[in-house]
Amino acid sequence: MSKTALVVDDSTSMRQMVAFTLQSAGFTTLEGANGVEALSVSANTAVDLVVTDLNMPEMDGITLVKELRKRPTFKFTPILLLTTESQDSKKQEGKAAGATGWMVKPFNPEQLLATVKKVVR
Amino acid sequence: MMQIDVSRFRAAFFVEAADHLQSMEAALLQLENAPRDIELLNTIFRAAHSIKGASTTFGIEEVGRFTHVLENLLERLRDGFLSTSTELVELLLTSIDVIEALIANARDNAPLPENLDVVFRELQRFNSQSSGERQDPMVAADTSFNSSRSPSTSGRYRISLHPSRNFFAFGQDPLLLLRELHELGTVLQIHVDDSQLPPLSEIQPEDCYLAWTIDLETDASEQTLRDVFMFLDEDSRFSVQAASTEEAAATTTSNANPLSPAADLSVSPAAASGFDDIQKGNDPMPRSSSEAKNPSKQRSGENETVRVDRLRLDELINQIGELVIGASMVEQELLSVAAGRGLESMSALGKIVRDLQEMSLGLRMVPIDATFQKMNRVVRDVAKKLSKQIQFVTTGDDTELDKSVVDQISDPLVHMVRNAADHGIEPPEDRIAAGKPAEGVVSLRAYQQGGNIYIELKDDGRGLNRQRILQKGIERGLVDADANLSDAEICNLIFQPGFSTAETVTDVSGRGVGMDVVRRNVESLQGSVSIKSIEGQGSTITVRLPLTLAILDGLLVRLTEEVFVIPLLSVIESICIRPSDIRSIVGVGEVITLRGEVVPLLRLHRLLNIENQQNFDEQVLLVIVEDQGRRLALKVDELLGQQQVVIKNLEANFRKVPGVAGATILGDGRVALILDVYGVSTLPSIDSQNTHRFKPLEA
Numbered sequence: 001m002s003k004t005a006l007v008v009d010d011s012t013s014m015r016q017m018v019a020f021t022l023q024s025a026g027f028t029t030l031e032g033a034n035g036v037e038a039l040s041v042s043a044n045t046a047v048d049l050v051v052t053d054l055n056m057p058e059m060d061g062i063t064l065v066k067e068l069r070k071r072p073t074f075k076f077t078p079i080l081l082l083t084t085e086s087q088d089s090k091k092q093e094g095k096a097a098g099a100t101g102w103m104v105k106p107f108n109p110e111q112l113l114a115t116v117k118k119v120v121r
Numbered sequence: 122m123m124q125i126d127v128s129r130f131r132a133a134f135f136v137e138a139a140d141h142l143q144s145m146e147a148a149l150l151q152l153e154n155a156p157r158d159i160e161l162l163n164t165i166f167r168a169a170h171s172i173k174g175a176s177t178t179f180g181i182e183e184v185g186r187f188t189h190v191l192e193n194l195l196e197r198l199r200d201g202f203l204s205t206s207t208e209l210v211e212l213l214l215t216s217i218d219v220i221e222a223l224i225a226n227a228r229d230n231a232p233l234p235e236n237l238d239v240v241f242r243e244l245q246r247f248n249s250q251s252s253g254e255r256q257d258p259m260v261a262a263d264t265s266f267n268s269s270r271s272p273s274t275s276g277r278y279r280i281s282l283h284p285s286r287n288f289f290a291f292g293q294d295p296l297l298l299l300r301e302l303h304e305l306g307t308v309l310q311i312h313v314d315d316s317q318l319p320p321l322s323e324i325q326p327e328d329c330y331l332a333w334t335i336d337l338e339t340d341a342s343e344q345t346l347r348d349v350f351m352f353l354d355e356d357s358r359f360s361v362q363a364a365s366t367e368e369a370a371a372t373t374t375s376n377a378n379p380l381s382p383a384a385d386l387s388v389s390p391a392a393a394s395g396f397d398d399i400q401k402g403n404d405p406m407p408r409s410s411s412e413a414k415n416p417s418k419q420r421s422g423e424n425e426t427v428r429v430d431r432l433r434l435d436e437l438i439n440q441i442g443e444l445v446i447g448a449s450m451v452e453q454e455l456l457s458v459a460a461g462r463g464l465e466s467m468s469a470l471g472k473i474v475r476d477l478q479e480m481s482l483g484l485r486m487v488p489i490d491a492t493f494q495k496m497n498r499v500v501r502d503v504a505k506k507l508s509k510q511i512q513f514v515t516t517g518d519d520t521e522l523d524k525s526v527v528d529q530i531s532d533p534l535v536h537m538v539r540n541a542a543d544h545g546i547e548p549p550e551d552r553i554a555a556g557k558p559a560e561g562v563v564s565l566r567a568y569q570q571g572g573n574i575y576i577e578l579k580d581d582g583r584g585l586n587r588q589r590i591l592q593k594g595i596e597r598g599l600v601d602a603d604a605n606l607s608d609a610e611i612c613n614l615i616f617q618p619g620f621s622t623a624e625t626v627t628d629v630s631g632r633g634v635g636m637d638v639v640r641r642n643v644e645s646l647q648g649s650v651s652i653k654s655i656e657g658q659g660s661t662i663t664v665r666l667p668l669t670l671a672i673l674d675g676l677l678v679r680l681t682e683e684v685f686v687i688p689l690l691s692v693i694e695s696i697c698i699r700p701s702d703i704r705s706i707v708g709v710g711e712v713i714t715l716r717g718e719v720v721p722l723l724r725l726h727r728l729l730n731i732e733n734q735q736n737f738d739e740q741v742l743l744v745i746v747e748d749q750g751r752r753l754a755l756k757v758d759e760l761l762g763q764q765q766v767v768i769k770n771l772e773a774n775f776r777k778v779p780g781v782a783g784a785t786i787l788g789d790g791r792v793a794l795i796l797d798v799y800g801v802s803t804l805p806s807i808d809s810q811n812t813h814r815f816k817p818l819e820a
Binding site: 010011012013014016017020053055056057069075076077078079082084095096098099100101102105106107108109117118119120121 | 127129130131133134136137167170171173174175177178179185289290291292293294296297298301327349351352354355428
């Protein structure tokens with residue numbers, strides 16, 4: 001059975017890129033443009049990986065991580081944050097909220113998959 | 122590893138970057154009046170941040186580099202290290218222009234913006250102004266990826282890993298880390314420390330109790346090994362130590378047959394993953410609990426939209442147009458053979474089809490607010506540059522019109538607005554001297570009336586100077602010196618090619634290429650433009666645009682055997698006259714007198730080269746049309762009725778034909794040409810050498 005990834009980013013192009021990359025690695029993807037949408041699309045689905053941007057309208061990435069971790073189904077799900085170099089403090093904040101790891105933008109699809117491999121079997 | 126071409130996502134990036142820039146600009150303009158509004162600052166920052174992230178990812182380096190510096194500046198602004206000033210807003214607005222140009226450069230190979238370096242340095246200057254101690258992270262190497270894979274000779278390391286109790290709760294899995302190490306080299310020995318494992322009865326299945334020590338022989342650098350653990354949480358510990366050669370050799374000999382980590386560790390991580398699966402498989406807690414918490418948060422206010430390729434949309438609309446034609450053909454067939462139920466059902470179906478068409482046309486409609494918003498900036502820039510005080514007001518921002526009309530009206534509108542602010546509104550001292558408030562008002566209003574959208578640009582400036590316009594018109598040879606022009610005709614001179622009266626050509630409105638281009642653009646959209654002006658009180662320019670370019674209300678007329686469509690908008694009336702009412706004037710051709718006004722008569726048969734049955738009727742049927750304030754009488758054979766027709770582009774399928782705006786398919790499947798009234802009226806002048814066409818009537 002293919003694994004499912006939840007991709008969250010308010011930037012359509014970034015979201016498409018991440019989703020496409022994960023699809024090419026065999027993932028089925030769900031997408032959300034912000035935390036609220038992400039929570040809604042993943043409400044009834046088991047997810048094997050979450051990749052989320054930090055800075056988003058409506059609900060940011062950190063809040064999303066906290067919300068997801070409250071759900072029993074997301075208790076052990078790897079969550080990767082998409083950060084930029086200038087957001088170093090955010091990594092720690094994300095970590096504290098329950099994020100598994102992070103990707104530093106800019107990244108290419110190969111780097112993304114390498115990182116995903118670190119957290120998903 | 123597979124190669125994924127990221128350039129395929131560029132198109133999406135260009136679209137979203139444009140959106141971001143637009144919201145940045147809007148927020149910046151608001152920021153001028155609310156300098157500490159944190160929401161605005163956040164919006165601006167987020168937009169810049171998004172553009173930077175995506176552009177660097179998609180390899181659009183110039184944009185990334187520029188936006189990065191901009192983002193730093195915005196961050197300082199947001200965090201209160203800098204305060205909003207007019208100068209700063211100005212710089213930020215210019216930066217938006219630069220990014221726009223950089224994106225155009227990446228997309229269409231447009232030239233790089235000339236002020237790129239200047240603006241870049243200016244941004245840096247602002248950055249360094251406010252405690253520039255922060256290191257530029259873009260310069261610092263990306264530690265997670267670019268660093269550390271330096272070639273090194275094979276080494277041995279002792280690596281220990283003590284995951285925290287709640288390791289799994291971070292989505293972590295020790296097995297993955299051990300596997301990664303395994304892939305980096307050869308595991309010489311691995312030891313599991315299970316001393317923390319409680320008795321079975323006390324085990325918390327979700328906790329991690331184990332720790333590992335691994336001896337690894339690898340070519341990888343120490344940094345690479347450390348990177349394996351980059352995501353460890355605060356309470357987990359790890360260490361990587363280079364082992365001395367003898368010690369490692371000793372361990373190698375003492376354990377000649379090392380177990381693979383996966384085999385050795387099958388107990389603990391498998392247990393972990395087992396719980397993982399249980400969690401996913403039969404969820405003990407009902408999911409509804411988490412759902413119930415935030416249903417209200419979903420879908421707040423913002424319009425949800427789906428982006429659709431325009432071609433696909435046009436295709437759909439086109440096909441629905443065909444459906445309408447098909448349905449009306451069936452309806453006519455049925456009408457001739459049957460009656461009763463069949464016809465009834467057909468007319469019900471026909472209604473659905475027409476509703477469907479109306480809905481499909483609605484798909485292309487977008488509000489004009491984005492275009493109006495752009496004008497805000499235009500007015501502001503002119504006002505700043507010329508030290509004028511101008512208030513800009515828009516109404517009817519949510520008026521919708523065809524997307525392609527919106528796209529194409531933008532440039533002419535910029536031009537008009539700029540003109541109004543530049544040439545219309547006077548400097549404050551002049552205004553005060555004229556007894557007006559120092560602040561001028563430029564307003565844009567959009568509204569729908571019938572099948573048209575009207576955009577009205579109004580200023581309370583100096584108005585048009587008739588004397589000067591007339592003089593200029595005479596100088597330019599646009600009018601005869603002794604011509605007796607009406608007020609409206611004088612005003613409309615400004616729409617003539619090469620007309621510009623600004624005494625000093627400002628670098629704001631430029632020269633020459635003015636209102637004539639505006640008029641041409643509007644006309645190419647099947648619209649028209651007119652101006653009203655009162656000297657000393659201001660001007661109002663009204664642009665009339667069709668609601669959509671896809672359908673048209675037409676008057677169907679017959680010429681011999683052919684059916685033509687005259688756009689209903691230009692039709693004034695139709696009349697019957699006697700042939701003896703037609704007169705010939707040398708140099709003009711045939712004319713009729715309509716309520717005292719001399720109106721040129723065009724025989725469409727001749728212009729369109731249609732065989733005319735030489736019938737000498739008692740009556741001549743004429744359709745009076747108006748275009749650009751000029752009336753024309755078109756002679757036709759029969760009026761067939763009024764009908765909404767779907768416009769088929771002739772240029773796309775054939776080529777541009779003068780006098781013909783397009784084609785359509787009638788209910789009976791026949792093709793009819795749609796006349797371009799303006800084009801038709803210019804046909805005689807093109808053909809005026811062919812004097813035989815303009816011989817006075819033989820009859």
